[in-house]
Amino acid sequence: MFSELAWKNVRRSVRDYGVWFLTIVFGVCLFYTFNALENQTVLRFLAQNPKTNIVESIRSLIGMLSVFVWAVLAFLILYASGFLVRRRKKELGTYLLLGMERWQVARLLLAETACIGAIALAAGLALGVLAAWALSAFTAGLFAVPMTYFTFALSVPALGKTALAFAAIFLLVMVYHAFAVSRCRLIDLLQAGRVNQALKGRSLGASVALFLLGAALLAVAYAMLLTRGLLRVDALFWVMIGLGSLGTLLFFRSLSGFLLRICQSRRGFYLKNLNLFVLRQFNARINTTYRSMTVICLMLLLAIGITASSVGLNNTVSQMAEEELPQDVSLTFYPDGEEPVDLPALLAEGGFDPGRDCAFHLAFPVFRSEAGQAVARSVYDAFAGRWGRAAADAFLEREQLAVRPDGEAQGAWVNCWIFLADYAGDKQAAEEAFQGAVTALSELGGYGYTTRLDTWMDLMGTKVLVLFIGLYLGVVFLLASAAVLALQQLTQAADAAGQYRVLSLLGAPGKMRGRAADAQVALAFLLPLALALVHAAVGMTAANAVIAEVGQVDSAASSAVTALLLAVVYGGYFLATCRGSRRLLGTGREARGA
Amino acid sequence: METILTVEHLVREYGSRGSVTRAIDDVSFSVEKGEFVGIMGASGSGKSTLLNCVSTIDAPTAGRIFVEGREITGLKPREVSRFRRERLGFIFQDCQLLDTLTAFENIALALTIRGAAPGLVEKKVKQAAGLLEIADCMDKYPYQMSGGQRQRTAAARAMVTDPALILADEPTGALDSKSAKLLLDRFEILNRQREATILMVTHDAFTASYCHRILFLQDGAVLTRLERGDGSRRAFFRQIIDVVTRLGGDQSDVL
Numbered sequence: 001m002f003s004e005l006a007w008k009n010v011r012r013s014v015r016d017y018g019v020w021f022l023t024i025v026f027g028v029c030l031f032y033t034f035n036a037l038e039n040q041t042v043l044r045f046l047a048q049n050p051k052t053n054i055v056e057s058i059r060s061l062i063g064m065l066s067v068f069v070w071a072v073l074a075f076l077i078l079y080a081s082g083f084l085v086r087r088r089k090k091e092l093g094t095y096l097l098l099g100m101e102r103w104q105v106a107r108l109l110l111a112e113t114a115c116i117g118a119i120a121l122a123a124g125l126a127l128g129v130l131a132a133w134a135l136s137a138f139t140a141g142l143f144a145v146p147m148t149y150f151t152f153a154l155s156v157p158a159l160g161k162t163a164l165a166f167a168a169i170f171l172l173v174m175v176y177h178a179f180a181v182s183r184c185r186l187i188d189l190l191q192a193g194r195v196n197q198a199l200k201g202r203s204l205g206a207s208v209a210l211f212l213l214g215a216a217l218l219a220v221a222y223a224m225l226l227t228r229g230l231l232r233v234d235a236l237f238w239v240m241i242g243l244g245s246l247g248t249l250l251f252f253r254s255l256s257g258f259l260l261r262i263c264q265s266r267r268g269f270y271l272k273n274l275n276l277f278v279l280r281q282f283n284a285r286i287n288t289t290y291r292s293m294t295v296i297c298l299m300l301l302l303a304i305g306i307t308a309s310s311v312g313l314n315n316t317v318s319q320m321a322e323e324e325l326p327q328d329v330s331l332t333f334y335p336d337g338e339e340p341v342d343l344p345a346l347l348a349e350g351g352f353d354p355g356r357d358c359a360f361h362l363a364f365p366v367f368r369s370e371a372g373q374a375v376a377r378s379v380y381d382a383f384a385g386r387w388g389r390a391a392a393d394a395f396l397e398r399e400q401l402a403v404r405p406d407g408e409a410q411g412a413w414v415n416c417w418i419f420l421a422d423y424a425g426d427k428q429a430a431e432e433a434f435q436g437a438v439t440a441l442s443e444l445g446g447y448g449y450t451t452r453l454d455t456w457m458d459l460m461g462t463k464v465l466v467l468f469i470g471l472y473l474g475v476v477f478l479l480a481s482a483a484v485l486a487l488q489q490l491t492q493a494a495d496a497a498g499q500y501r502v503l504s505l506l507g508a509p510g511k512m513r514g515r516a517a518d519a520q521v522a523l524a525f526l527l528p529l530a531l532a533l534v535h536a537a538v539g540m541t542a543a544n545a546v547i548a549e550v551g552q553v554d555s556a557a558s559s560a561v562t563a564l565l566l567a568v569v570y571g572g573y574f575l576a577t578c579r580g581s582r583r584l585l586g587t588g589r590e591a592r593g594a
Numbered sequence: 595m596e597t598i599l600t601v602e603h604l605v606r607e608y609g610s611r612g613s614v615t616r617a618i619d620d621v622s623f624s625v626e627k628g629e630f631v632g633i634m635g636a637s638g639s640g641k642s643t644l645l646n647c648v649s650t651i652d653a654p655t656a657g658r659i660f661v662e663g664r665e666i667t668g669l670k671p672r673e674v675s676r677f678r679r680e681r682l683g684f685i686f687q688d689c690q691l692l693d694t695l696t697a698f699e700n701i702a703l704a705l706t707i708r709g710a711a712p713g714l715v716e717k718k719v720k721q722a723a724g725l726l727e728i729a730d731c732m733d734k735y736p737y738q739m740s741g742g743q744r745q746r747t748a749a750a751r752a753m754v755t756d757p758a759l760i761l762a763d764e765p766t767g768a769l770d771s772k773s774a775k776l777l778l779d780r781f782e783i784l785n786r787q788r789e790a791t792i793l794m795v796t797h798d799a800f801t802a803s804y805c806h807r808i809l810f811l812q813d814g815a816v817l818t819r820l821e822r823g824d825g826s827r828r829a830f831f832r833q834i835i836d837v838v839t840r841l842g843g844d845q846s847d848v849l
Binding site for chain 2: 268270271275280503505
């Protein structure tokens with residue numbers, strides 16, 4: 001009987017459950033996509049390169065970050081559940097009135113949660129598999145990865161992990177429901193429709209004090225971040241994070257009251273059109289929305305911070321690739337025998353003729369001298385003549401070589417031979433010829449080489465990794481916060497439909513009501529964004545200090561990319577929410593019907 | 595005397611072809627400036643539908659409605675909202691106050707929507723509050739007030755804009771007898787001092803006894819009319835009871 005009632009309830013309150021359902025589907029989709037990251041085409045392409053141990057580091061990174069993502073999603077779903085129970089208070093009250101026991105009502109909710117949760121989980125996983133696949137195709141195209149690496153991949157561990165993680169969240173939701181039902185009083189449930197939320201009128205003094213306290217906490221956190229830097233993770237680091245979060249919470253908690261009082265003192269603004277209505281609505285909801293606003297602000301901060309740093313770091317890495325190697329190829333050969341080796345001749349035999357394929361080449365022995373390993377003075381001069389004195393000194397430093405007079409080289413014991421060259425003409429063809437020729441050397445001794453193209457590929461790998469993970473996480477957090485805001489605003493709009501009907505009866509024209517609806521959405525979207533931007537500006541100053549140690553910071557490009565991402569994702573959600581809430585509130589028509 | 599409201603051969607039908615219900619069947623009447631007119635009838639007699647047609651919430655199937663000589667049937671949406679905010683005042687059975695706004699703000703909203711100057715808003719709201727004796731609960735939220743205070747706040751909101759016509763739909767429906775009497779006394783003062791024209795729908799004989807004139811509806815048609823003339827309210831109340839008893843017969847819910 002209970003399962004029947006539960007199923008009927010689910011079907012009947014599809015609209016109420018819609019929010020909850022979408023939140024879960026979205027959360028499951030994000031979580032799976034994130035955990036299936038290692039299956040992404042680009043990363044599997046990188047994993048082909050044995051030199052870079054990228055996959056292992058990604059795996060541990062995902063492990064750590066997914067715990068965090070899980071916590072965020074758990075909060076969101078619990079939040080959506082609380083919203084659901086509040087909307088159905090009257091119905092729950094009716095059950096109690098009809099003589100149902102509390103545990104029976106709790107069991108009913110449990111059955112409903114299990115029912116809708118299972119469907120949502122399945123839908124979310126299906127969507128997640130599709131999203132991961134689409135993203136894989138998109139990024140593979142972006143980074144010009146050969147299509148042979150691109151396949152439709154299903155990550156079974158990620159599927160299992162997602163199912164487990166959300167089962168845990170559903171368990172939390174059930175506990176929450178049981179708690180909510182056991183605590184409520186019948187009279188409150190039945191009268192829930194009259195006053196949906198308690199409106200506590202806080203005094204101006206309290207609001208100002210809370211506001212100032214929040215600002216002070218934020219200032220302390222900022223000062224700590226700027227003086228201590230970003231990378232010192234110790235006890236004080238967590239104190240700093242805590243202060244920043246608490247400051248943000250207090251800021252949002254007191255902001256609406258503060259804003260309301262300020263506007264009230266400016267009568268010309270307050271008593272104009274629907275301004276007082278918009279501000280009051282905002283203030284009435286802040287008691288339930290300040291927590292989610294805080295979380296959204298912090299998520300936006302993560303999104304902005306991660307996107308901007310990854311773009312900044314990416315540009316720095318590109319710069320480093322330019323500076324790394326002065327010559328196109330550098331080969332070191334350790335001969336088995338002791339007789340002198342003519343490296344250019346050996347290479348020419350293999351099909352790579354330095355005389356033809358190189359614009360410049362230099363082959364010389366490294367010999368043992370009194371001052372350790374050394375090269376001849378004439379070699380040093382030739383090196384400096386071609387690639388500059390600074391590059392020559394850097395080379396000596398890196399290989400730990402001394403410079404001795406040419407005479408000492410005669411008859412000295414040779415440790416290895418070095419061949420340095422710049423390609424002529426088509427570098428890609430020359431590189432292939434070189435790689436073909438160099439294998440022949442293995443019969444005569446051991447060798448190792450680095451080429452500029454190889455190094456560039458390595459750096460590209462790092463670049464892809466940094467940019468990919470960064471943008472990915474950035475988009476995830478941005479999408480999550482925008483989606484939550486949109487859901488929250490749309491459900492609030494559904495609640496406020498009656499009030500907007502009264503406004504229409506009072507004669508407020510559709511245009512005026514539409515602007516009021518937009519203003520409410522704008523307040524909800526822009527306030528967390530504004531504070532997150534301030535946080536991010538301070539955070540990026542600290543992050544840039546870290547990046548600056550490695551290379552030059554390009555803050556213009558990272559700001560531009562972040563702004564673009566924000567405008568597209570967040571702006572898109574904002575506009576869609578405005579349209580949706582206008583539609584729900586019926587601002588395009590006048591109230592008709594009794 | 596100036597005619598505020600004229601209703602000519604009003605018909606409102608519900609349902610589709612084959613099963614048509616005629617909620618209002620050829621109703622005609624007019625209301626002069628400064629009149630306090632009641633519409634009585636049992637549940638389902640069509641009185642609320644009639645009020646909805648006059649207030650532009652519902653559109654009639656046939657017939658015409660004029661307010662101050664202007665036809666309001668078939669107004670465009672923009673003209674509808676303009677007509678509502680400039681010519682009409684609404685009082686509903688369940689107040690329909692906005693519960694996130696204080697009483698002051700609820701009343702002020704009717705003025706700010708019209709684009710009134712802030713100084714004028716405060717002055718007029720205070721005036722209206724004084725008239726309806728709710729000056730002491732201006733800073734309270736609707737849920738902090740009694741039902742009577744809420745309904746008088748709604749009345750203040752309806753009259754603060756000096757509308758041509760105040761429409762009241764069962765204003766005492768949810769009130770206890772004491773609050774109802776207080777509210778109706780205020781209506782009387784509004785009507786006398788401010789020359790407010792009030793059209794009120796009710797099924798309560800006591801409430802109706804405050805009116806100057808009463809239309810009795812049955813099954814969508816005007817069955818009879820009753821004028822108070824110069825007689826006392828008590829006498830008028832008895833007359834109403836008589837009519838209701840005569841009409842009612844099998845309708846026990848009217849008394």
